Amino acid sequence: MAIASIESGGRQAAAASIAPRRRKNWSGYLFLLPWLAGFLLLTLGPTLASLVLSFTNFDLIGSPRYVGTANYVRIFTADAKFWTSLKVTFLYVALAVPFKLAFALAVAMMLNKGIRGLPVYRALFYLPSLLGASVAIAVLWRKIFAGDGLLNQVLGLFGIQGPSWISNPDTALYTLVALSIWQFGSPMIIFLAGLRQIPQDMYEAASLDGASPARQFWKITLPLLTPVLFFNAIVQTIDAFKAFTPAFIISEGTGGPVDSTLFYTLYLYQEAFAYLRMGYASALAWVLVIIIACFTAFSFLSAKYWVHYDD
Amino acid sequence: MTTEARTALADEPKRSAWASLAIHAGLCAASIVMLYPLLWMLSSSFKDEQDIFSHGLSLWPTHLNFDAYRRGWGGLTVGFDVFFWNSAVIAVLAVIGNVMSCSLAAYAFARLEFPGKKFWFALMLGTLMLPYHATLIPQYVLFLHLDWVNTILPLVVPKFLAADAFFIFLMVQFFRGLPRELDEAARMDGCGPWRIYWKIILPLSTPVLATAAIFTFIWTWDDFFAPLIYLNDMASYTAQLGLRAFVDSSGKSDFGALFAMSVLTLVPVLVFFFFFQRLLIEGIATTGMKR
Numbered sequence: 119m120a121i122a123s124i125e126s127g128g129r130q131a132a133a134a135s136i137a138p139r140r141r142k143n144w145s146g147y148l149f150l151l152p153w154l155a156g157f158l159l160l161t162l163g164p165t166l167a168s169l170v171l172s173f174t175n176f177d178l179i180g181s182p183r184y185v186g187t188a189n190y191v192r193i194f195t196a197d198a199k200f201w202t203s204l205k206v207t208f209l210y211v212a213l214a215v216p217f218k219l220a221f222a223l224a225v226a227m228m229l230n231k232g233i234r235g236l237p238v239y240r241a242l243f244y245l246p247s248l249l250g251a252s253v254a255i256a257v258l259w260r261k262i263f264a265g266d267g268l269l270n271q272v273l274g275l276f277g278i279q280g281p282s283w284i285s286n287p288d289t290a291l292y293t294l295v296a297l298s299i300w301q302f303g304s305p306m307i308i309f310l311a312g313l314r315q316i317p318q319d320m321y322e323a324a325s326l327d328g329a330s331p332a333r334q335f336w337k338i339t340l341p342l343l344t345p346v347l348f349f350n351a352i353v354q355t356i357d358a359f360k361a362f363t364p365a366f367i368i369s370e371g372t373g374g375p376v377d378s379t380l381f382y383t384l385y386l387y388q389e390a391f392a393y394l395r396m397g398y399a400s401a402l403a404w405v406l407v408i409i410i411a412c413f414t415a416f417s418f419l420s421a422k423y424w425v426h427y428d429d
Numbered sequence: 430m431t432t433e434a435r436t437a438l439a440d441e442p443k444r445s446a447w448a449s450l451a452i453h454a455g456l457c458a459a460s461i462v463m464l465y466p467l468l469w470m471l472s473s474s475f476k477d478e479q480d481i482f483s484h485g486l487s488l489w490p491t492h493l494n495f496d497a498y499r500r501g502w503g504g505l506t507v508g509f510d511v512f513f514w515n516s517a518v519i520a521v522l523a524v525i526g527n528v529m530s531c532s533l534a535a536y537a538f539a540r541l542e543f544p545g546k547k548f549w550f551a552l553m554l555g556t557l558m559l560p561y562h563a564t565l566i567p568q569y570v571l572f573l574h575l576d577w578v579n580t581i582l583p584l585v586v587p588k589f590l591a592a593d594a595f596f597i598f599l600m601v602q603f604f605r606g607l608p609r610e611l612d613e614a615a616r617m618d619g620c621g622p623w624r625i626y627w628k629i630i631l632p633l634s635t636p637v638l639a640t641a642a643i644f645t646f647i648w649t650w651d652d653f654f655a656p657l658i659y660l661n662d663m664a665s666y667t668a669q670l671g672l673r674a675f676v677d678s679s680g681k682s683d684f685g686a687l688f689a690m691s692v693l694t695l696v697p698v699l700v701f702f703f704f705f706q707r708l709l710i711e712g713i714a715t716t717g718m719k720r
Contacts, residue, residue: 146543156590
């Protein structure tokens, strides 16, 4: 690459003077300009500004007032809602991500058996992933798990009288977990692409050696799939930490019943845009950023012990 | 495709017809469970009010009734025609902005040599990992001071500034795969970087540009959080916000109309799904997009 650019540079230098060549060198910035402006004005600037704001009290109307670490101290020592929202979010992530990935892998393995009609099944299973983030699906979910909803009508056929899953604080969060699992389609597609990379003759050799299907799964499929599993786990976990719309719609923006669906992002939204505590919300945002960063760093550090990158 | 067919052939003798049938039965059952809620919503939107309760589980309305659509469409003080128009304008502008600005940046990163390129590229990759919460509040303050709240500008302008770095990354990967000899040949013929970008790189990159366009459209159409923050006046609502307002008002009692409007907000995404399914699935499989 370096040689090519020197060559073309030389050709230009021969054709024209040095000055236009230098201008050409910087011309990359013209192409980069929109991104660069966006990066400075919409990403870098605001990131630094929110870090500064997190040490202030700011209600949008007055100017920010410096309060030192008071926001962070209050978050960790005097804010019960923070701990509730953290617990709700962690529980959601811990349930939704493993189940979703397990479903995705199981279905991907069934689809990878060389069956007829693969594209049709794959598309059908993918559809919920594509639609899942919209308000309409959250609305649908509310109607499925309402007291007189679809689920209880189905249970009624078996003579079971179900509760109102949405308005019961013990079950409301699980309806959101179910919604997340329902959208297993996109990790499934990624698993399927990974399974296709595993050479078939490995399974044939293992069968000849008398390895059972279960043993083949644990000794061949799963180890060779760990890079894909690692990728899916990270993407899905970060995405689950950021979930907002379904909890907002199902609880009508409150995080209820009794804060049982108060996702961290929902609490952040309330503090910022319902109570206009912009400084405090900035501190909450940075706590979330640090949680996600720690999780990501931990995953990458742990990867060398369980992710197999050799082939 | 051929390898797929070959493995299918190789597998067939090993598996009995019963095992094959069992797999298909399992997959069919799973598809039905997965899709039943969607079909239930669709059919409920065509049912009479009393049908919804007496034949609640049935997927077949006793007769097609479009009344719920009529009730829902004008159910709020502002009609759904306004919400759909607003959503369409925002989504189309977002697509144009993203494709233009991201492809420009990606071309610079993939093909041009300039001082500081590695530094900026690393920063660009870094922004992929940054949750939007880190920038949320100062961005809001900025747009508030610009007097952009209650306009579509906060939703559209960032797209023209390549704020979705993910698509830059996607395009860089694609552009790097195009043969460099084409650029060299064009340069010999006296083409500058703009001509090369416009006449060579973009025409050869329709698959990745289409993928970026479709995902941008779907994500913008579905977006709820940004419109929720920036659009407060009902006349400026997107379809998602309109639907949410409908839930909180008449939607509580009028089940059919709520479902009818929900179905309508899904239609644009479904259209893309039916026409560009292969592109969407390949996009996910090769780049690992989250949905």
